[in-house]
Structure formats: structure tokens, C-alpha cells
Amino acid sequence: MNISIESVSKHYVSRGRETHALLPVDLKIQKGEFIAFVGPSGCGKSTLLNMIAGIIQPSSGHIYQDGNEITGINTHIGYMTQMDSILPWLTVEENIALPLRLRSTPEQSRHVKAKEMMRAVDLTAFATSFPNELSGGMRKRVALAQVLVYNPTVLLMDEPFGALDAQLKLLMQQRLLDVWRQNGQSIIFVTHDLAEAVTLAQKVVVFSGRPGRIKTIKSIDIPFPRDPFKVRFLPEFKAAYEDLWEILSPEIKKGEDN
């Protein structure tokens, strides 16, 4: 068992009112599993992800990773968000090597590993460029290299490809699937794009609208390796997509009325 979420909830107090972002949820994530969280905005899927990352603390319940409770910032994960989290004042190479530097990896192996990662994401030619000189897709590749370089066993991804155009998104999905096949991390992937969830994940967790809770967990029975460019034409894809849409659409309508 890699990650175990036990009756975890979250509420906020703001302007004298208590808001329930997430009602108590239970979820177990096996080692090497690829899970997607989908749901309407405000359903608490990102909140849950941030609690696994240790950025915010649950109001009740416990989260364990490999048997250890997460009580503060979780440094055993890789975390990638929709916004660019790579540092604009460091070059591509410095950004990719940064986690190693922070983890006091000796300079020699730091350099070798950063070079290796840059090759893996095809950015060797841009080693000394600053992020502002790169395209959106290239910045995403830097961010991906940055979280992969220290080999975390869990990747948390919060709509990481949300800002990319459709084709670039598919390319990044393919890259991610390749990475996952090679390294076998556990991946939790938050998205509002059902097609993306079905393309990537083994299991899709559907959240209900606010207050958030887990509505359904659905296995996607499409064999791997999947090709993001072709998988959408399979009948299994269509069936899974329609099933999930059936479950999700009333939640989205509910959100609209609020």
C-alpha cells in the first residue's frame, strides 16, 4: 500500500461561515497505481491533493504514505501544478538540478543526472535558457524533469497540462505514460477533462460537487500501453467516457445552480 487516506475531511472558516470543502473520504492507492481525480470545480479534489502533499492539514482524519503519517510538507512526492512552478530566475539546467541541490547531492552526480533528465525531455539545447525564453510546452517539460530528477515514488499532478493546447496536451500525456511505464511511480492526476482521465488512469475517482465527497470509483479497462492519440477511438474508451459522464454531469449541473 502506498497511500492510505482515512476519513479525511477539510473545512474552512471564512467571513464567519464554515465551508465544507471535503466531507470525510477514504481511499487507498496501491504502489504503482495511476489514479485520476475528476469532479466539478470546488469539489475538493485539489484540496485532497494538497493534503497529500502536506501543504494543508486535514481538519480530521489521517493520511499515510508507506505507513508514515503525513503531518508536514511531504518531501517524498513530486508535485506538478497547472501554474508554472519552475523558478523563472534559474536556467533550465539550474531548475532541473535544484531538487538535487536542495537534497545535497554531490555536484558531480547532480550534473550528470540533470544532463540525463534534460536529454530525456529533449531540452539539452536549452540548458542555459531562462523559462521566459521557452514555450509553454517546453516549460512543462522542465517542470516534469524537475519532479522526476529525484525519483519520488509518488507523483501528484494538479491539472498539469490544463493550460496547453489540445495537441501539446496529448504529447505530454504520452510522455507521462512513458515515464510511468519505465519507473512505475504511483500517480494521482487531478483533471476536469474526462477524456484525459480515461486516457491516462487505471482508476478514475469521481467527486461530487460541494461539499465534496467521493461519489464513485471506476476502473478503466483499457490495456496498457495506451496511445493518447488513438485510445479515444476504442469502444472501451467510449463506454468508459459515457459511464463517467453519466455520473459526473448531474454534479456539474448542481455546481452551475449554486
Add this chain to the structure above:
Amino acid sequence: MRQTDEAAVMSGVGSLTVKDFEDAQERRKRWIIIFRIIVGVCFLSFWEFASGRLIDKLFVSSPSAVFTRLWKWILDGTLASNLSITLYATFLGFLIGSLIGFSMGLLFGRFRTFAEIMDPYITALYSIPKIALAPLFIIWFGIGIESKVAVSASIVFFVVFLNTYAGVRDVNPLYLNSLKIMGGSSFSSLRYVIIPSASSWVITGLKVSVPYALVGTVIGEFMSSNRGIGFLISQATGLFDTTSVFSGLIILAVIGAFFNDSLGRLEKYLLRWK
């Protein structure tokens, strides 16, 4: 030949269009410099012409008299001895004020509760016109260079402090969180996120405070001193010697421009990622 052209087009380096574009930019820059010189020459000629003809020479002196005076000061050492003291005081005041301002800005930005407690006092101190502190500083530090350093440091401090403080509060929490997840300590947060992120605010603060540092020193010199550009100006004013007054003003303008240009270079280097 075809091959290299194609390569140039593909890489976008050194192609004809790029060359044309760069040439046009270069031409534009040259023209701007030429027009700047023309404006300067026109102004000086008008001044020279008007002096003694349209306006009494006693009030406006004239460029030729001013440059003769400046030349004389250069030759007889007046410039060196007075300029050095003003530069030294300005530079020292600027350095001390910005170092303290920067550190306090970081401190306040990192410790919110402390900042909240101190807030009314800082606002109160900030509202005092720093010039009004000059007489006090003269009592405390004497009429030597120390009191001038204190005046300019006290002005620079607030500008740099407030900018650094704003810069630290402006740091994107996403960067801080992701750095911690990557394994960063609070020291590395400072080194890799907070300071670089706040640097554009800090540099703006530094640039804004250059003229203030000069103001502080000159005001101090006006009030009581026996050397410095401010002293030269105030002494000349007492004697109705407008030629010397204008000479002093020109020296101050040149110092300010020089400081600002140096900071501009520093900014270009530090913010090369923007």
C-alpha cells in the same frame, strides 16, 4: 548556398530579415542620440543667447561662464576636494540605508506578527519628513561627514525597506511550497525564492532612492559644513554667485545620472531572466 540559406531560415539566426530588422533598430538608436545632442545644443545656445540679453546675467549666469568655472574648479582642486566628500557621504549613506532597509524588509516580510506589531510605529516614522531630522543628526554626529551620511541613510532606508517588504509579501506561495516539497529548508527558500523574487522590487527601491541619497547629503551640507558640493552651492548663493550655483547643480546632476546608470547596469544583470 541554397543549403545555408535554408539553414539560416530554419534556425532564424543571421537570416536577411533578421539583419534588416537589426539594422533598422541600430539606425533608430543612432537617430535618437543625434536628436538628443541637438536638443542639448539648442538649449545651451538659447541659454547663452538669453543671458544678458533677455534675462539679467546675475540670475541665470551663462553656459560659457559655468563651464569656465567648472574648468577652473577642476584645475585648482576645488572640484576634487568637494566632490569627493559629497560622493563619499552619498555612497556611504546609500549603502548603509539600503543594507539596513533590505534586511529589515526581509525580516518584516518573514515575520508577519512582528510586522503587524511594529506597523503604526513604522508608519509614524515614515511620515516624518526626513529632512526635519537633519538638525538632530547634526547635534548627534557633528558637522562632519557622519551627519550627512545619517541624513541620506535615513531617507534611503525607508524607500528600500518598504520596497523590500512589499517584494517579500508579493512572493508567489506556489514557489515556496514547491521548493519545500523538493526538499528546501527555510534558508534555501530565502536564497532561491524570496530574494530573487523580491529583487525587482528591491532594485526599483534602490533606483528611486539614488536621488534621495544625494538630497540627504546636500541638505546636510547646506545646513552646516565646510566642504562638499552642497557647501559650494550654499556659499555661492550667499554671495549671489549664480555661476558657481549652476556649476554645483550640474555636478549634482552628473553624479545622479552616474549612480542611476550604474544601477541600471546592475538591474540588467540581476533581472536578466525577465
